[in-house]
Amino acid sequence: MDVHFTQYQPPKALAFGFWQQIGLPARGRKLHELLHEGVEYRVYPQLAKVSGIEQKVLASYVDIPPATLSRRAKSGRFKMAESDRLYRFAELFKAALDLFEGDADGARAWLLKPNAGLGGRRPVEMSATSAEYQTVLNLIGRLEHGVSV
Template sequence: MVTTFTEYHPPKASTGGFWQQIGLPARGRRLHELLHEGVEYRVYPNLAKVSGIEQKALARYVDIPSATLSRRARSGRFKMAESDRLYRFAELFKAALDLFEGDAEGARAWLLKPNIGLGGRKPIEMSVTSAEYQTVLNLIGRLEHGVCA
């Protein structure tokens, strides 16, 4: 009997690790509140550092123009939609990190490489919309369970 999994199911929230390093809770009510309030600017450089993605490139991947980024640095907080895109990017990176068993370089390389399972697109470019984000998470889920992409 063969069981097929087609969706990525993130691991349960833990105390520390990746989410603590970037400055966000992994799940739960506090995360939801922060996303509505707008996450603090410090999350952005933390996410860039942890993911190994240059800050300018990260801004492109999450669709935050440089002028907006400068305003957010001064105000200290992102708007709700920007916060959501930052969280989706973090979630994609964490899912890739889990796929590569904690190998950040392997996860980053996979995210930056065009993927046949995504129609030749780079996974890292697919965190801006929820539909694209979900497509990448589903692909990661299939890969984790050995289902052909």
């Protein structure tokens, strides 16, 4: 009997549902425009809710000081650099969610746990810069393909 294994592909509904829940397009021109003009503040509490990470804690992971967060809540919009960091965090959470086949608790636990493949750092702490973010995405890719870290 011939057995063929295929790489796990998350259901399209899961991918679409995540971005819809937080209020951002997953890709494309509309996303690019939103990031340039600044993501609306309402996305932030939704991202915290979906990820299960308290808002104040999430702000520290994406390097947004409390006073700045308060100003953004009043103005209703984040600046471009802050929007980009929020998007990177959302991408990391979504990638972890896919790795754990939609299990949000498993994804959150993995993001919060120190990881040997990241030099003992927690993945959630690595969304503030693009280099760190890419390192975590690369690790998730290796894990999805069964490559030991």
